[in-house]
Amino acid sequence: MIPRPPQSCTIYTPKPLASAMVSTLGNHNAGLWLDPCIGEGVFVRAMTELGINRDRITAIDLESTSGTYDHLAQTRRGVDFLDWS
Numbered sequence: 001m002i003p004r005p006p007q008s009c010t011i012y013t014p015k016p017l018a019s020a021m022v023s024t025l026g027n028h029n030a031g032l033w034l035d036p037c038i039g040e041g042v043f044v045r046a047m048t049e050l051g052i053n054r055d056r057i058t059a060i061d062l063e064s065t066s067g068t069y070d071h072l073a074q075t076r077r078g079v080d081f082l083d084w085s
Helices: 015-025 042-049
Strands: 033-035 057-061 074-077
Touching: 015 042, 033 042, 042 057
Parallel strands: 033 057, 057 074
Antiparallel strands: none
16 A cells, blocks of 8 residues: 555644744844744734734735634735745
């Protein structure tokens, strides 16, 4: 039998890890933030908890269906990050 790739390559970052990564970078007044795959919003939630304003956060996702935390960033759904960049 020939091995087949998984049907989905979706990987979700645990909230504690996202929070640790965001807090390590810190909230610098002029800094802009990018989440190239907002998914369930774990990174934008961590950014918001750090006090980063939604106007400084851009979030991108291939999925066109809106998500619970889209309002925490300037979110663009149905967009491929590589095409956007």
